[in-house]
Amino acid sequence: MSEFPHKPTRRTVLKTGVAGVAAGAATVAAPMFFMRNAWAQEFCNMPTGGSVTLGFNVPQTGAYADEGADELRAYQLAVKHLNGEGDGGMINTMKPTMLKGNGVLGKKVEFVTGDTQTKSDAARASAKRMIEKDGAIMITGGSSSGVAIAVQSLCQDTGVIFMAGLTHSNDTTGKDKRRYGFRHFFNAYMSGLALGPVLESAMGKDRRAYHLTADYTWGWTQEESIKNTTEGLGWETVEAVRTPLGAGDFSQYLTPVLNSGADVLILNHYGKDMVNSLTQAVQFGMRDKQVNGKQFEVVVPLYSRLMAQGAGENIKGILGTTNWHWSLQDDGSKAFVKSFGQEYGFPPSQAAQTCYTQTLLYANACETAGTFAPPAVIGALEGFEFDGMGNGQTLYRAADHQCFKKVLVVAGNENPTSQFDLLQVVEEVPREQVTYNPSIFGGELGSADAKAC
Secondary structure: OOOOOOOOOOOOOOOOOOOOOOOOOOOOOHHHHHOOOOOHHHOOOOOOOOEEEEEEEEOOOOOOHHHHHHHHHHHHHHHHHHOOOOOOHHHHOOEOOOOOOOOEOOEEEEEEEEEOOOOHHHHHHHHHHHHHOOOOOEEEEOOOHHHHHHHHHHHHHHOOEEEEOOOOOHHHHOOOOOOOEEEOOOOHHHHHHHHHHHHHHHHOOOOEEEEEEEOOHHHHHHHHHHHHHHHHHOOEEEEEEEEOOOOOOOHHHHHHHHOOOOOEEEEEOOHHHHHHHHHHHHHOOHHHOEEOOEEOEEEEEEOOHHHHHHHHHHHEOOEEEEOOOOOOOOHHHHHHHHHHHHHHOOOOOHHHHHHHHHHHHHHHHHHHHOOOOHHHHHHHHOOOEEEOOOOOOEEEOOOOOEEEOOEEEEEEOOOOOOOOOOEEEEEEEOHHHHOOOHHHHOOOOOOOOOOOO
16 A cells, blocks of 8 residues: 555664652642642652653453554554654644653653553553563553453552553443543443444344353443443344353354344454454355345444454444544544554554554643642543544543543445555544443542552
């Protein structure tokens, strides 16, 4: 593809050791949070030298490794731009911004990495190591909601801000939300709100749906949200079956669908699991069948360009939602696609976009607060409204630390022009249409009091 010529990957040197962990804890009065360098050593890993360390915790192995690889590419690019290298990317389009491309608060940005393995225990251990050994002042990443919730809880306990990567479960900013955790990515409930009207238009109100669902927090809340939406349209839920993460062979779960009387298969799967389950469903001939006098349909509520690439022609015409897509023509999206394409030779995924954005948002909040002290940075993020980062006008809601912005409904492109042109944006759903009352999911944010590691 001419827009993304092959270019060797440029690597950023990892930081492998920084200042030791701060000791002691104190509770301080809120006004002092916003005083530059006030009680700096009372917070975990406050930078004392010329650099600041961020911890990038991504799935480098396992079912979500493709997303993790793209997340890490985006994080490395964000570090370059924060340090004044490259073309600056979305630093040039973000509004408002305090970022100048000279590091963060005058300190060079360095980073360490970990492998979540798409396992909560491994992710917590990796994050703990980055905090205690490497001195990371912020942790970010992940492509699993189970991982995100586990690491977010750890960060709350240690007083280190967590800027979630790809996490779509309602629980992340619902019942399991934390004061030290922030999510830019949309959630399953928002997918349901965006997808409902499009499903009704494309498939009508008289449908019988069969769910295959990844058996962990994300799958559970997506199944619930999509069932609420489709049953609200008048669809009947025939069956909902849980499948293990990383199952590989889904044939034992697909065979019963054929005899169930369902005329829609809803795949609450992500990453390689979605690629495998969709590919096998097509091999079973499901998309060629007529059931109940209707064409059998498949729905993938949460899509990504990487998944579409893995599934190939099998995704043509299949509806779903996505957080962002590289074909968007706003200034922020174009700036990011250009930077990422020049660096790596291909367009970024939604995972890359949200991780890049989260890094810039954290850095900007530090600049706004004038300090790395977490309570002040949290205060700068809560209620922050911004634009120029690819999703239109966006709000980081203070009540639950969930971002609200446009949600994209997409379909597999029937006539792709390249190996990357696999998803077509069907509708850009306005933020107002996917905004909800935070009380529906419960949970408590907890305290932003000073903490030590």
